[in-house]
Amino acid sequence: MGVVIVFMILPLILKGYNAILVTVGLSSALTGLFILLLSGRSKKNPGCCRGHGGRLIMAGLLAYVVGKTGYLTGLSTEEAQTLHFMHEQINFQGVLFRA
Numbered sequence: 001m002g003v004v005i006v007f008m009i010l011p012l013i014l015k016g017y018n019a020i021l022v023t024v025g026l027s028s029a030l031t032g033l034f035i036l037l038l039s040g041r042s043k044k045n046p047g048c049c050r051g052h053g054g055r056l057i058m059a060g061l062l063a064y065v066v067g068k069t070g071y072l073t074g075l076s077t078e079e080a081q082t083l084h085f086m087h088e089q090i091n092f093q094g095v096l097f098r099a
Contacts, residue, residue: 001030004026004030008026009022009023009026020060020063020064021060023060024056024057024059024060027056028049028052028053028056028057031049031052031053031056032049032052032053035048035049035052
């Protein structure tokens with residue numbers, strides 16, 4: 001999972017993609033892959049993958065709603081504000097909830 005964070009999630013966030021969408025999408029894909037690798041092919045796997053994917057989507061939606069209604073920016077430290085001025089395309093609110 002650490003490899004996915006370093007080589008897939010972080011580069012996509014730095015390119016300006018929404019952190020919550022990237023994280024939910026890649027987590028859903030990895031969940032399906034891990035379920036397939038751990039339990040093999042069975043009739044229950046598609047339902048299990050849909051259930052886990054649905055939970056991840058609901059968690060992403062909840063994070064988005066809380067972030068918008070709570071006016072959370074993710075810029076609470078001086079270092080984060082400096083990074084924001086250096087890379088304005090990064091969505092720090094999304095990074096806050098991705099962590």
